[in-house]
């Protein structure tokens with residue numbers, strides 16, 4: 278059950294913000310070995326790792342169009358309707374992130390603007406080790422589709438019908454059967470069957486996340502480190518303890534390495550939430566994962582709201598639920614979080630599936646510096662400028678003065694030659 282921390286000192290906040298993690302040295306070595314093998318033995322290495330880590334026998338690393346059609350046909354009508362509804366909301370929210378091009382005349386005759394251009398080849402990782410997270414396909418392939426990415430390569434160890442259905446719906450161009458760090462290695466290095474991509478996206482366990490970081494060091498762009506799921510809930514007297522417990526469990530059930538945090542200024546709320554957790558956890562099919570996750574999760578009782586805000590900004594949760602009075606007003610004080618859920622009727626799982634926001638979010642405190650996936654994640658911005666003869670006459674002196682001061686005479690000449 279949750280570890281309780283009663284009125285910790287501010288000096289203890291940093292320790293309380295630690296997430297459970299694997300030994301990073303041995304993790305890095307495992308990842309390096311996987312990348313080296315995939316670089317050398319390509320598809321053959323992928324087939325061997327799939328047997329070694331997942332006990333799955335495969336003879337080809339890609340699904341054929343026929344495999345995908347057949348897989349998708351097995352989806353139930355009920356799930357198809359749910360996915361379409363989620364698709365529409367996620368599409369609407371991400372389409373709304375498109376900005377119109379604005380040409381700015383910075384000084385007379387000098388026009389500057391920028392355009393967004395889709396990243397041509399993207400690799401999306403869809404977690405599937407213990408649950409087939411087909412919702413992640415919507416979260417990654419919909420913005421890729423809106424951005425106009427030409428190739429969307431999907432890798433996942435899962436083979437649920439909804440995985441195939443969602444891949445078709447979202448215009449995925451190639452689908453691999455590979456999971457884990459070896460999938461990330463394949464999309465970073467390229468193999469006989471799997472193309473090398475320009476940018477990697479997607480959440481995953483610690484192996485997947487460490488592999489993305491490794492790929493990033495080799496020069497492949499990544500969305501962000503999106504590892505084991507986490508949630509922090511700030512609950513005051515207006516909360517419903519049963520709702521709070523259900524939210525904590527919704528992230529605890531992801532995996533043993535997930536972490537959930539309950540923050541409050543009222544000790545009685547902790548007692549009520551824990552009693553709900555004890556009841557609700559027993560009803561879950563994934564109770565073993567949830568219980569392990571709760572063992573390294575925490576209930577923290579703080580002195581006042583100011584301390585709560587300080588803690589939350591230090592923790593930088595992937596998801597933050599504000600089960601408190603005036604949640605929107607409270608949210609104005611939050612500067613580090615992946616996604617914020619306001620009020621008693623906004624469960625985190627709404628954002629996981631269907632409200633419209635993206636569920637691929639920075640974990641492990643990376644929300645201090647990274648955003649979650651959004652439309653911009655799939656584009657590059659190219660700036661453009663056009664200067665008229667009069668424009669250059671206006672700006673020329675400024676450029677020449679600055680170029681000379683940097684001792685870059687050719688830069689100055691490129692202007693003065695035009696003004697003669």
Ligand SMILES: NC(=O)c1ccc[n+]([C@@H]2O[C@H](COP(=O)([O-])OP(=O)(O)OC[C@H]3O[C@@H](n4cnc5c(N)ncnc54)[C@H](O)[C@@H]3O)[C@@H](O)[C@H]2O)c1
Nearest residue numbers: 404405406407434456457480481482503505506531637638
């Ligand atoms: N941050 C986010 O946005 C977000 C979103 C969704 C899910 N998640 C997280 O994604 C994760 C999904 O994890 P998962 O394990 O179910 O699926 P996964 O697909 O991420 O990982 C499964 C793969 O891990 C590899 N693996 C497992 N044990 C290994 C070992 N000992 N050595 C080498 N490789 C090994 C295997 O190849 C397996 O295919 C969870 O932690 C969940 O919390 C995060």
Ligand SMILES: N[C@H](CO)Cc1c[nH]c[nH+]1
Nearest residue numbers: 410412413506507629636
């Ligand atoms: N909560 C996860 C992000 O941390 C996303 C997800 C997918 N399916 C269910 N949940």
Ligand SMILES: [Zn+2]
Nearest residue numbers: 506527528629
């Ligand atoms: Zn979730």
